[in-house]
Amino acid sequence: MPYLPASSYDADHKIWIGDQVKHYFDPHLSIGEIIFQEMRRHPQLIAQISATEKTVLTRKELHANSMRVASYFRSEGILQSDIVGIIGRNTTHMLAVAYACFFNGTAFHSLNTAYDRDTIGKIYNITKPRIIFCDGDEFEKVRDATAHLDVKIVTMRNHPSDSIQIDEVLATPIEENFQPAKLEHGNDQTLAILCSSGTTGTPKAVTITNSRQILACNDHLTTADIQYSHNTLDWITGLLTTITSGVFSTTRIIADNVFDPAFALRVIEEYQVTWVIQPPSAMAMMMNCAEFETSDLSSIRCYMFGGSRAAVEVQQAIRSRLRKDCLQFVYGFTELGAMAAINLHFDEKVGSVGRLVSGLRAKIINDEGESLGPDELGEVCIMNNQHWSGYYGNQEESRAIRDPQRWYHSGDLGYMDRDGFLYIVERKKEMLKYQNIMYYPNDIESIISEMPQVAEVCVFGVWSDIYGDEAAAAVVKKLGSELEAQDVVDHVKRRTDSKYKQLNGGAIIVEDLKRSANGKTNRTANKAHFLQVKDRS
Numbered sequence: 001m002p003y004l005p006a007s008s009y010d011a012d013h014k015i016w017i018g019d020q021v022k023h024y025f026d027p028h029l030s031i032g033e034i035i036f037q038e039m040r041r042h043p044q045l046i047a048q049i050s051a052t053e054k055t056v057l058t059r060k061e062l063h064a065n066s067m068r069v070a071s072y073f074r075s076e077g078i079l080q081s082d083i084v085g086i087i088g089r090n091t092t093h094m095l096a097v098a099y100a101c102f103f104n105g106t107a108f109h110s111l112n113t114a115y116d117r118d119t120i121g122k123i124y125n126i127t128k129p130r131i132i133f134c135d136g137d138e139f140e141k142v143r144d145a146t147a148h149l150d151v152k153i154v155t156m157r158n159h160p161s162d163s164i165q166i167d168e169v170l171a172t173p174i175e176e177n178f179q180p181a182k183l184e185h186g187n188d189q190t191l192a193i194l195c196s197s198g199t200t201g202t203p204k205a206v207t208i209t210n211s212r213q214i215l216a217c218n219d220h221l222t223t224a225d226i227q228y229s230h231n232t233l234d235w236i237t238g239l240l241t242t243i244t245s246g247v248f249s250t251t252r253i254i255a256d257n258v259f260d261p262a263f264a265l266r267v268i269e270e271y272q273v274t275w276v277i278q279p280p281s282a283m284a285m286m287m288n289c290a291e292f293e294t295s296d297l298s299s300i301r302c303y304m305f306g307g308s309r310a311a312v313e314v315q316q317a318i319r320s321r322l323r324k325d326c327l328q329f330v331y332g333f334t335e336l337g338a339m340a341a342i343n344l345h346f347d348e349k350v351g352s353v354g355r356l357v358s359g360l361r362a363k364i365i366n367d368e369g370e371s372l373g374p375d376e377l378g379e380v381c382i383m384n385n386q387h388w389s390g391y392y393g394n395q396e397e398s399r400a401i402r403d404p405q406r407w408y409h410s411g412d413l414g415y416m417d418r419d420g421f422l423y424i425v426e427r428k429k430e431m432l433k434y435q436n437i438m439y440y441p442n443d444i445e446s447i448i449s450e451m452p453q454v455a456e457v458c459v460f461g462v463w464s465d466i467y468g469d470e471a472a473a474a475v476v477k478k479l480g481s482e483l484e485a486q487d488v489v490d491h492v493k494r495r496t497d498s499k500y501k502q503l504n505g506g507a508i509i510v511e512d513l514k515r516s517a518n519g520k521t522n523r524t525a526n527k528a529h530f531l532q533v534k535d536r537s
Helices: 031-041 057-073 096-104 117-127 136-147 164-168 237-246 263-269 280-287 311-321 395-400 441-449 484-495 523-537
Strands: 007-010 016-017 046-050 056-057 083-087 107-110 132-133 152-155 190-195 207-209 227-228 249-253 275-278 303-307 328-334 339-342 361-365 380-385 406-417 423-426 433-434 437-439 454-464 469-477 506-509
Touching: 007 395, 016 454, 031 057, 031 237, 046 057, 056 057, 056 263, 057 096, 057 164, 057 207, 057 469, 096 107, 096 249, 107 117, 107 152, 117 136, 132 136, 132 523, 136 152, 152 164, 152 249, 152 437, 190 237, 190 339, 227 237, 227 263, 237 249, 237 311, 263 280, 263 441, 280 454, 311 328, 311 441, 311 454, 328 406, 361 406, 395 406, 395 469, 437 441, 454 523, 469 484, 469 523, 506 523
Parallel strands: 046 249, 083 107, 083 132, 107 190, 132 152, 227 249, 227 275, 275 303, 303 328, 469 506
Antiparallel strands: 007 016, 016 361, 046 056, 190 207, 328 339, 361 380, 380 406, 406 423, 433 437, 433 469, 454 469
C-alpha cells in the first residue's frame, strides 16, 4: 500500500503539519548501520544490475566490496571528519564506494561530471577531500583541478596508466570482524555533501544529515521491487535511490551512459522496473522519442518525478502508458535532504505537488515574513526539526536559507489550498516585470504547453529599455512536428489578451533546452542562447 500523506492546519499560527514519523528501524541506528544489517539478511538476492557494463552483483558480493573499500579507507587513516570526493557515473562499483562511506561514517562530496576544471577546483577547495573517486574520462581534469591538494585519485572505469584503479582498492582484505562505525555525532552527523544547482555562480556544498527523513514515502518498497534512476550521486534523487535500495533490499538497475530516452524505455521493459524517479526533462524526452508508444511500461507501480515543473500534457502522456495510476509529483530541495510533499491525487489536484510528508511543517510567508492562510501566495518555508550543518564552509549563505527558528526559506513562490495541498507557482527570483506589471514565466509556459506539437518549453525575460522584461521562449517540438516559432507566438496571442503575457520578445525552436549540471532547465542559459541566435539572424 503506498504511503498516503495527510496534513493538518494550525489556524492560529497559520502552519500546516504533516503526520508523525513512524520508525521502521531503531531510530539510533545510522543509515550505514541499517544498510549493513539489511545486506546481511538477504545475501543471495540480486542487489545491482548494470545495463551498460553487463555486470550483476548479489547483496553478498556488494556487501563484501563495500567492506573492502571501507577497510581501504581505514588503512589509509581516513577519519569521520575527513571527506571522500566522488565525480563519476553509475558504474559497477560506485555503490560500494558510497556504502563504504556510510559504513565508516565518512561523508562523501559528489560533483557532476559535467563540471569544468575551474568549478571542480573551487568546490573541492572548500571540502578538501582526502581521496577522490572518478571516471578515467575525468581523471586529467580532476587531477589538474586538485593539484594543490594532497589527494589520491582512484578511477572507476577507462583507467589511465598513472591512476589508482578501483580493482586495486577492492583487493584490500576485509578488516577482521568488520563492523560499521558508530557515528561520533550521532545522526546529526553529515551523511553526504551534494551541490546546489549552481545557476547563479559557483555551486554551494550542501550537507545532507544522517537522517531517516530521506526514507519518507518509500517504506512500501520490498525485496520484489526493481528500482531505476539514471541520476548519479550528485543528485538528491541519486542519493535517495542509493539509500533506499540498500535499506529495503531491492534490485537496482544502473547505467553509466548519458541519459537516452529510448535506452531508458528499454531498461524499464527488459528488467521489469517497478520504481522510477526522474526529472521532468527525462519524461519529456521519453514522450518525444519514437519508441514511446510501443514500449511496455506496465511493470511500474511507482513513478515519481520532481525537481521542476512538468507540463500537464507530458504527465498525461506518461500516465497513458502506465498499467496503474502511479505517477507521483514530488517536491523538495537539496538542502532539505528529502521530499517535502507528494501528490497521489493527480485527477483531483492537477498541478499540485501534494501534501506534506510525515515529520514536516510548512508555512507560506509574505515579503514581511508574516504567515499567510490558505490560497494566499507567498514564499514556501519548510521545517523538519532536524539538525543541519548548512553549506560546508559557508555559514553566511546557510543563515540566509535557514532562519534561527530552523525554517528553510525555499525561494519558491506557492500556496496551500484548503485541503492542505501545496502548489508551486514559480521561483521567487524569476518573477518578471513588463511595464511595471509583475508576471511569471510559468504563466506563459503553461499556455505554450497546451500546443500538441510542443514537447518542452522555457520562457524568460528579454530586457527592453522601454517595456522592461519582454517574454521570449525556447521551444522543443515533438518528433515529426512541423511547428514553427511564429506558430508559438500566434498561439499565445490567441490564448491571452494580456499584453504583458505575450511573447513580445519572440520565440525560437531548439533541439533541446539548456540545462544545469543537475538536469534542471536553466533559464539564464536558454536566454543567452536565444539572444545569440537572434543576434545571428
